[in-house]
Amino acid sequence: MLQARISSPPEASTHGVESTLDQSLSSAIGLIGRQYPVMIITLLVCFGLIGTYLLVAPKRYTGTAVLMIDSRKMQGLQTQSQPGTDNPIDSAMVDSQVEVLKSETIASAVIRDLRLLDSPEFMSAGGGVLAGLSQLFADLFPEQKPSDLELMRNAIWQIQNGLTIKRVGLSYVIEIAYQSTSPDLAARIANAIAENYITDSLESKYQASRRAAVWLQDRLKELRAQASAAERSVADYKAKNNIVDAGGRLLTEQQLAEINSGLTEARSKRAEAEAKLQRITAILNADESDSKVILNDLATVNDSMANPVINKLRQTYLDYAARAADWANRYGQTHLAVVNLRNQMREIRHSILDELRRTAEAYKSDLEIAKTREEAGQKSLNDTIAVSNDTSQAQIVLRDLESNAQSARALSDNFLQLYMVSVQQQSFPITEARVITQASELSSPKTSPKTILVLLAGIVGGGMIASLVAISLEMLDRVFRTVQQVERLLQTNCLASIPAIELPAEARPKGSLRFVTRWRLSSKKEGRGGSPMQRFDLPVEPKLPGTGEIEPKSPEERSLKSNDSVGRYSINAPFSRFAESLRSIKLATDLSNFGTPRKVVGITSALPNEGKSTVSEALAQTTAQSGLRTLLVDGDLRNPSLTHRLAGSANAGLIEVVFGKADLKDVLWIDPQTNLHFLPCVATSRFSNSSDLLASPQMEKFFQHLREQYDRVILDLSPLAPVIDVRATGSLADSYILVIEWANSKIDVIERVLKETPLVSERMLGATLNKVNLAAMSRYDSNSGGYYRNQYYKRYGYVD
Template sequence: MLQSNLLQTDRTRLPLGGQTPSNQIDGGGIGDLVKFAVIFARRRYLMIIVTAALVFAAAMLYLRFAPPTYTAQVQILLSNPRAQFVQQQSLVPEPVVDAAQIETQLQMIRSRGIAAAVITQLDLANDPDLTSTRWSFSSLLHRIRNPDQEPEHVSKADVPNEGAIAALLDRLSAYRIGYSKIIEVSYNSSSAERAAEIANAVANAYINDQMNAKFEATRTAASWLQERLHNLNEQALTAERAVSAYKSQNNIVSTGGKSIDEQPVNDLNARLVAARTQTSDAQVKFNRYDAVLRANAAGSSTISAPDAASADVLQSSIINTLRQQYLELSRREADWSARFGRDHLAVVNLRTRIRDIRTSILEEVKRLAETSKNELEAAQQRQQELEKQLGRAVSQSRLTNSAELTIRELESRAKSLRAMHEAFLQHSMGATQQETFPISETRVIFPASPPERKSKPKAKLVLGFGLAAGLALGIGLALLRDVVDRVFRTSSQIEAALDLPCLSLVPLLSSPKAQKSTVRSQQSDEDLRSHTMSNVPTLHRAVIGMPLSRFTEAIRSIKLAIDHTPVKASNQVIGITSALPNEGKTTIAASLAHLIGHSGKRAIVVDCDLRNPSLSAAMAPNATFGLLEVANGKRSLEEALWHDPRTNLAFLPAVRRGPLLHTSEILSAENISKLFDRLRQTYDYVIVDFPPLSPLVDVRVTASLVDCYVLVVEWGRTKIDVVQHALHTAPTISDSLIGVVLNKTDIRAMARYDAHRSDYYDDSHYVRYGLSDS
């Protein structure tokens, strides 16, 4: 049952976008999910059960009327190993069995040629399974694919009709078993014997087709070999005659095929390689001397010691001697400069001697560089001379050996043709022998036998699938209904969609039939003169007649929220409105006013629904003047007020004498504002029943009259989008709203919608404190 106490929630703590608070999710986890599923099932169990039953019944009807189907399987092995001598003599290469090759064989098994051969062999042209005389899914699919083709009931003698071939292929399937070279062929038929017969016939037709194809290929290859042998023999004889004739013409005797001029050319090649090596070495040596000279140019004041790059320079004994002297004098010059100073006569003399030794070293290096340059020029001359000699020798060798080259070419061609002739002759003899021994790479390893039980339809599978599909469809439809059910049913929806706290969840009360025709006669003249409300509807006084009911507790929650809302310090004037008519705002306003009056507070309820004063019609149907007359000054406030003797509640009705065209202007007038100021001074609480937001704009001009608003929303009827739009178009009202009241709530159904608070609506919580529905 719905908990009717106040659900006071700070706006800053409300979950947005309809999301559950994170602490709720973390704390509940799988338990909350299971609880939600159970509550969802309780809420939509009837739809789920009916949908599942209908789908299950359809599955049973299908099992009852669907024709049985038997499936026979036959297994075929690809790449059947052949005898060794057959492999050696075969003209057709062994096929490489890979994924593409196996897929090709699968398509060949399901080809139209194999199907036509089986139909012709078994005389299946008029078989009931392959003709349109019997209903089947394959025939229906064939008719959809070929709408213009008329069914052929009788086939011609040797030509199967297209419908029979298509029907057989629809019932035939072939697939590879795992990653092996085994193919399993299956055929579906209404007869177990016919299924096995056709499956075996398909396998045999496929193997015969393979053998015929290989036999034809072998015979074609043998014929081509015979013709090719004859041509190769003629070409070889012609080439051999040409070799003999050329030798006779040029008086050439074979000496092993080696030319006389080959040896001089080889010697010159070897000498030229040696000369190029000497030239390269001389060039490297000269480059090293030149590098030393550039490093110790005349403009440099000091000479550096030769390093690894000048190894040739260090091989000279003269330079080594001078270098040792140079290093010794440099050491002494550094020592004396430190002891006697750089300008001392002895130090100056040492520097002069160092300079002389440096000049001597450079002169010696220049001499060695000149010598190396001469050696380089000599090596280059020898290399050029050898290159010229080699060129002349090669030219002469080409002229003298042209005849031998021609002979070699003729002999090579003759040998090639003769070798090709011998190879083709051997293959031709093997092909001739193989024509009498045809064999296929495929064989049947497990023939088909009549199946003992039908393969389709499978009762357990169909019934299980029907039940599962029915449950899934039922759950889907239930979820769809929940998604499209865009109405307010829980306080969480209000808080998430409107960003407002839910002040109370008011249960639905059955309203007694009002006897409007006798209301006027039942009131005494004294009550009319004193403006006493003696016949207030029972629904409006439910808070007095049922003080321990959930309805009364819900109204107390509204009053508590008004008294303790943090928006304003004083909430003396409270406006009650709704988004649409007939949501129960008038009942909430009257009940709240009676509750406040019964508690001893000075309370007044004002009917400001000028176009439809339903509260006035219920509480003061005999009133002849009211709010408008008091505001215009035609009547005093005391004259227009009606009183309830049981609750000490005051009521200011609104009397409608004719059509009111500018009610919003009336409510925004200064005299109405002054009237409300007077009511503030006189009463503790002023409860105002306003018209709804969506049809009229009257409420939008009353922001200056009231302290806060309470929005009434009907449970299970008011659309969320409508309320959001109404508040969006009335921002002044939205800013002053302290919360929302979910009215006319189905208490027993709430536990099926609020998953996280389903245990919160148990009757035991209310019975323990003496509360009840009535």
């Protein structure tokens, strides 16, 4: 077992102060890099509090709008002069308009337009926190509710009290200023006073224009009725004769084009189906004994090559043919193995021909469907041509009706245009007053509070709070994130940091596989009203090579189908960081064999879902690929996830072999690429005494037998925290590897389970960090951040 590396404090030197400063700076930079989202959120919260204070603090704003009284007429927009527009505007008239702006009529219109009676901001006494407290006490001690007339009088008084209207010098310019606790409200009220003044002057002109438009409106109604009647006649005639157009073309014409196109496609498909049927019929009529002709012709049929059954049979046939030729050269044509291979090749040819016959039947069905579609398309084409001829005759009358409808609609539209022009000329919004400066929120000055000083204080305070929050979260982050943490806290080697990998969507497992067994566990009820608890009736001696009681599966059925699993990633991607990490673990297991034999390596974790089964499979594949005789054993009797994933159809495994229900050679599953042997674990129900089976003498003797047959045995065990099964494997495993999920496994949990399981602590070969985000890990390990950079690995051909 490798010696545990324990970090020691740095030796004192003359550069101790500089080293401390460098470490502090690196730690600060690393903390910011890890906790910057939280720090940003904290700063945003502080800024939000500052903004809230700035919003609720009482402020006074002044909105100013500028109005101009102009006597010039807009000749381009008005054809007739209005009475009194030629009279010059004197000084007295401007002063009179100032008083009009201060009148209750304008104030009442502003209150109605802006709905100020429903605005708590306008109706409050002075705004800010004090106004809110006053409103709270008023709600707690309500008085008699004032009437609508009193509310309106108070609102008018409040507007007139905050309103300042003055003439600018001797000009025709009037300045409208309003003070409020809200810049938006101040600007809106100032603008509303100017707009309502202009609206009041336009109201009289609008009333006069309405009387002039009555006759034109009545005549327009008559013309619209005539146009609608003509258009209704067109619509009725189309409905009666089934004339439908879409996009400027008759529906029958579009249907004719579509049916013709569909008929052409149906004929093409029919011809294609006939060609396919003829080709596959020719292959079936060939001499069955001529295997070369059948296989060569089979390669020319695209659908047969897309058939997975034929592809598999053809590949198997080619493999057998190559093997038969090789054996014939070595042992002669009459050797029994060569004869058996030729018999199997003949059976495969018959299977290929049977599959081709089923494909031919499918081609016949496709041909019949194509012919039926062609006949239906031809019939639809003939029917559509007949309907199109009838529609062409009805279009002659339809054109006359459409011409009449268009004429009536054009006359109605022309009269409507004349009506609109007349209304615009008589009621065009022309007044002597116009707004030359709009009041806005940005142009409303503010006197308090001092926004810049408050923001500066908020930035400084927010930065300090954000730093405290980041430090607190860093102290509360009790999970494993770096190699140094693992070695320092667990006093063991960190064998590797296995990166998280993302498989393609089509390669991910599609659910748990169903697994069955041919024998049941005996049960008995324990306790009062308790549920049945499962137990094992262990035999006196395990029947390792004896006659089993379960029908074994064939070698082809016991071939591992794990090419796209995560555990196979180290084989499928040998130049990846994932594969390099597994080779590091494999090297550690090799070095641990020096001195004492440590063939059985147990893989466990503190909690489920930390990836121990995946690491077990990947380590076993890596070890097997190196040439060692390797056996992967699913020793998680409570939840055999490896069996579900790698051998879901297994009907016997570890338990059956120990019980003497099956032979070891009949239940082993073999990876054809790496020659990895896998011993599954099959169970049909939960049982409580799995630890008794693991600690039994029969199990110990069975594993001693495995040590003699294999160079390395990888034992996938259950987690340490939920169950106690790992404590019962002292006589089975020579050493243990602890799998820790990066950024998820709690330090306190792992320390507790290792303290409760001294067997694992004493024999621990090392730990490994699993599902590591290397980019994020570099932020937590500031001293070794460059170690995780991928560009160094690219120089040696390694990629992620």
